[in-house]
Amino acid sequence: MNFPAHSIVSPLRLPPANLEAEQALLGGLLANNKAYDRLGGQLEARHFADEVHGKIFEVIRLRIESGRLADAVTVSQDFEGNHELDDAGGPAYVRRLLGSMVSIIGVGEYAREIRELWLRREIIDKCAAAAEAAFSNDPQLSAPAILSGLDSDLADLSRDGSGGGEARDSATVAREVMENFDAAAARKGGLAGITTGYAGFDRMTGGMMGGQLILCGARPAMGKTALSLGIATRSAAAGSRIFYASAEMLAKQVLARAVASASGQPITAALRAGCEDEQGNWQPLARSGNEARALAMAARRIGALPIHWDDSSRQTAASIRQKARLMKRRVGLDAIVVDYLGRMQPSQRASGFKNRTIEIGELARDLKYLAMELEVPVFLLSQLSRGVETRDSKRPTLSDLRDSGEIEQEADIVTFLYREHYYLLQDKPERKAKEGAEAWNERLDAWGRAVEAAEGKAELIIAKQRQGPVGPVRLRFDGPSTWFFNDQPRDEAREPAIPGLPE
Numbered sequence: 353m354n355f356p357a358h359s360i361v362s363p364l365r366l367p368p369a370n371l372e373a374e375q376a377l378l379g380g381l382l383a384n385n386k387a388y389d390r391l392g393g394q395l396e397a398r399h400f401a402d403e404v405h406g407k408i409f410e411v412i413r414l415r416i417e418s419g420r421l422a423d424a425v426t427v428s429q430d431f432e433g434n435h436e437l438d439d440a441g442g443p444a445y446v447r448r449l450l451g452s453m454v455s456i457i458g459v460g461e462y463a464r465e466i467r468e469l470w471l472r473r474e475i476i477d478k479c480a481a482a483a484e485a486a487f488s489n490d491p492q493l494s495a496p497a498i499l500s501g502l503d504s505d506l507a508d509l510s511r512d513g514s515g516g517g518e519a520r521d522s523a524t525v526a527r528e529v530m531e532n533f534d535a536a537a538a539r540k541g542g543l544a545g546i547t548t549g550y551a552g553f554d555r556m557t558g559g560m561m562g563g564q565l566i567l568c569g570a571r572p573a574m575g576k577t578a579l580s581l582g583i584a585t586r587s588a589a590a591g592s593r594i595f596y597a598s599a600e601m602l603a604k605q606v607l608a609r610a611v612a613s614a615s616g617q618p619i620t621a622a623l624r625a626g627c628e629d630e631q632g633n634w635q636p637l638a639r640s641g642n643e644a645r646a647l648a649m650a651a652r653r654i655g656a657l658p659i660h661w662d663d664s665s666r667q668t669a670a671s672i673r674q675k676a677r678l679m680k681r682r683v684g685l686d687a688i689v690v691d692y693l694g695r696m697q698p699s700q701r702a703s704g705f706k707n708r709t710i711e712i713g714e715l716a717r718d719l720k721y722l723a724m725e726l727e728v729p730v731f732l733l734s735q736l737s738r739g740v741e742t743r744d745s746k747r748p749t750l751s752d753l754r755d756s757g758e759i760e761q762e763a764d765i766v767t768f769l770y771r772e773h774y775y776l777l778q779d780k781p782e783r784k785a786k787e788g789a790e791a792w793n794e795r796l797d798a799w800g801r802a803v804e805a806a807e808g809k810a811e812l813i814i815a816k817q818r819q820g821p822v823g824p825v826r827l828r829f830d831g832p833s834t835w836f837f838n839d840q841p842r843d844e845a846r847e848p849a850i851p852g853l854p855e
Contacts (some may be wrong), residue, residue, distance in 0.1 A: 367476060369401030372452070378405060379453030381412050382424050382446070388416045390460035399470040404440045407431075407450070413665045424450050458553045471484045471509070478505045496666070499761035503668035504718075510725075545729060546686050547736035549586020551838050552825035556814055557765060560587075560687055565720040565762055568812075569734045569753055570769035571741070575810070576733045577601065577691050578609055578834045579769055583731060584689045585610050588657040595660050595676045599695035603661035606691075607654060609834050614650035617643055618832035659681070668697045669718035676726060685728055692718065692733035693759070713758035720762045734759060736768070749814050766816035771829060773806040810836060829844035 366723040367709030376411050380387050392420050396412070397406035409432050409722065415422035428443035433494060437445055482502040485493050560566060570576045577600070584594045596605055615621070621643060660679050664671060683794035699718075716732075723730040736752040742818070748768035753759050760766055783792045810827040814820075826839035 355632070358542040367471070369468055371402055371405075372398050372464055373462045374402055374405045375413055375449055375452035376454045377466065378408055378412070378458055379449040379451065380456050380459040380462070381409075381416075382422065382427065382450055385416050385422055385457050387456045387459040388412075391463045392460070395463045395467060397616070399467050401466075401469065401473070404437055404445070405714055407436050408446060421550045428588060435439045436445075438691070473504070474509050478502060478509060481505075500666075500668050500670045501699065502553050503674050504668070507670065507673055507721075507725075508719075516707045545591045546587055547590050548583045549590065549827065550583070550827065550836070551840070552827070553767075553812055553814075556823070556825060557817065557820055562727040562729060563724045564764040565716070565723050566729055566731045566765045566767070567716075567759060567763040568731065568767045568769060569736045569748060571736050571746075571748075574733075574769045574771055574772055575834065575836065576769060577606060579812070579836050580689050580691050580731060580733055581606055582608055584659055584687075585654065585657060587687060588659045591658075593658040593660075593679070593684045594687050594689060595672075595679050595685055596662070596689045597667055597672050597675075598661070598663045598691045598692075599667035600691055601663070602664040606663075607661070610654050611647060611650045613830070613833040613835040615643075615646040616652060616833075618649060619834050622647055666697050667695065669701065669715055669722065670699065671716075673722050673725075676722065676728075680726055680728075685726060687728050688722070688726075688730045690730060690732045692735060694735045709758075713751075713762075716759045716762040731844065732763075746770070746772070748813065749817075760816065761817065764818050765814065767816055768813040770811045771806075773803065773809065774831075776803045776806055 357800055395409070400406035400409060408427065408431075412422045412429050415426065415430075420426070424447040430444040431443045431446065433435050434435055437443055441448075468571050480506075481500070482498055483500045486495070532534040535544075543554055543559035545552055545557075545561035547559050568576060568579065577598075579595075584596050596603075596606075609619055612619045659673075662672070662675055667690075672688070676685060693712065693715060695713050698715060711794040717798075719730050719732055721773075734753065736748055740746055740748055740752050747770055750766065752768075753766075758848070776799070781795055806829070808828055810829040812825040812827055814822045814825065816822065828835065828837040828839055829835070
């Protein structure tokens with residue numbers, strides 16, 4: 353919708369308000385405190401256009417909620433001597449409000465009108481602030497930053513303005529429970545949510561469910577991006593529509609992994625058109641060769657999956673929300689994947705604190721709100737702190753979540769990706785001074801056996817789950833293609849996978 357340029361900031365327009373409705377509501381509450389129940393907890397002092405009315409409402413609210421009488425006499429007495437009502441004529445103004453009462457029955461309608469007009473004033477204020485910033489010559493205020501800030505402010509206002517809706521009775525909620533049951537019964541494997549394509553994880557969680565924030569934390573080189581891509585492509589192959597936001601890599605670099613795996617080629621084949629032979633010599637791939645044809649076929653299959661990619665250089669919660677909403681309106685949306693939390697940009701509000709903990713906490717909160725708003729799961733990657741590297745046991749724990757414990761609080765499921773093989777290779781033993789040959793060879797052999805036993809093994813550790821068990825999910829990892837597979841071949845054959853993915 354196009355508005356005239358002056359409509360937002362014109363000084364000739366007064367902000368929308370209905371002072372008569374505010375007076376009638378306050379008069380109704382003073383006349384009969386039982387009318388307060390008709391508000392449903394949806395009205396606050398800040399919603400009143402007249403500040404004096406807001407102060408009077410707050411005194412009435414505190415009295416009624418504490419079980420005390422709130423009539424014209426008692427409320428006016430609470431204002432004696434504090435001068436808060438001087439602009440309206442003093443405490444006597446409270447008694448005059450009784451004459452403004454129209455009907456006790458109308459109190460609920462007055463409250464909805466007051467809240468509606470408050471929301472309109474807030475929209476005007478947010479848009480006016482964005483317009484003022486757009487007029488500014490400040491080089492720090494780029495157009496995308498202004499737009500992102502406005503979108504974030506309006507999204508916050510949307511959550512606040514909705515008021516959470518009315519409370520529902522048990523019968524309504526029970527019907528929703530059975531609707532979820534029927535949907536789960538209709539899905540393959542009885543999943544309550546959409547499949548990840550990894551059977552062990554689906555069995556423990558019931559799949560990814562709408563409204564969930566699912567966090568996957570790991571140290572660098574564990575394969576976070578590869579796992580998220582595996583979930584996105586496998587879920588899409590099962591029919592889910594995925595929005596993938598990459599803040600770390602270009603979409604073509606991420607998708608090259610899936611193309612390589614689906615073609616049976618190493619990742620270098622897709623990225624660099626070649627690979628090393630057994631002797632370590634570089635072998636280029638001919639464009640007309642079988643390998644190139646396999647890559648082209650895999651690219652077509654992957655390209656047919658219902659995944660939308662966003663690799664913008666500045667990923668924010670507001671930009672992801674804006675694009676995910678658009679996708680949901682146009683083609684539908686079943687899940688969002690974000691790679692990764694540490695590379696996302698905070699809002700202007702959070703960045704003003706110059707505190708990364710506050711920034712990360714707000715980002716996690718915004719993504720949880722987004723999951724609930726769009727009723728889709730958000731699969732979020734996060735990097736763990738370096739504390740993992742300093743311990744003898746490199747297996748991650750909840751205390752390793754980087755920058756903010758608020759991430760753990762917001763997430764419905766917290767998982768950690770762990771590959772022991774990686775750490776064993778990093779910890780190759782060195783011969784100690786005065787260590788005998790026999791002892792050294794025995795220690796080296798033990799290390800070699802451990803490396804061999806751990807090769808190709810991975811774990812997705814569920815450390816927290818609000819509605820299910822915790823524990824490890826075993827996966828297989830293929831190094832050349834940087835791809836994760838189900839640990840059990842029977843699961844790999846049964847679960848949805850990328851078309852053409854090798855077994």
